Amino acid sequence: MRVLRLLSAAVFGLAMVMPAFASVDSRVLMLDDIRTQQHEIRIGVEERSGPYKDLSATERSELLTKQDRMLRTIEGKKSTDELNDQQKTEVFNTLEWIEAVVNNSDEDERMVCERRAILGSTRKERVCKTQSQWREEREAARNLMDSRGNCQDCRSN
Incomplete structure (x- = not known):
């Protein structure tokens, strides 16, 4: 549950900082927080534990693939202002998708x-x-x- 709360906070935080950035410190922490959360999620998915234990093999594979792509997008970047608008949108969509899968949410929502x-x-x-x-x-x-x-x-x- 802790990871889900952190992931939700990251998605919300990214959505809030994408239009306008409040301060340099919050921007720098944002991508580091995303990396940390994605690492924790990866461990859970690979161990098939916690909220990830019921994921199908297809969902696990797709989650890890999307996660890898997103992490490559933010690789070497410290803040979201180093991403172009398309990359910001891609990161947001990936985080939303991961959250929906982890929470077993309806795809339509x-x-x-x-x-x-x-x-x-x-x-x-x-x-x-x-x-x-x-x-x-x-x-x-x-x-x-x-x-x-x-x-x-x-x-x-």
């Missing part, structure tokens, strides 16, 4: 972030929603396009 262009601008913004919210948004857009394609009155205008 996992938070996922994307970088999206702002209309009329070259800038991008980070948009975060749950998996189910992203899916509902895609389905609504698809339904809207389908309904407009079948609209008789729309064609005459």
Whole structure:
């Protein structure tokens, strides 16, 4: 449970520090905290103990693979400001995925972030929603396009 609380704090902390950084000290500690927590999680996964004992072989393998990729992304970096926006989003999404697997959460409730262009601008913004919210948004857009394609009155205008 201690690891889960630390992981949750790291995810929350990363989400809070990504838009704006409060101080140099908190930034430096952030990546070190993530590394420490990921090391503790890896030990639990490899030993198949605690909250990791019920993970399937596939989940364990995927967790370790995602963890390795994320750790390579932050390797040699001391603070989150050394990551570009895409890397920050990738780290956040990976931490969210690991937390969802560890907590045996429903995949639909996992938070996922994307970088999206702002209309009329070259800038991008980070948009975060749950998996189910992203899916509902895609389905609504698809339904809207389908309904407009079948609209008789729309064609005459």
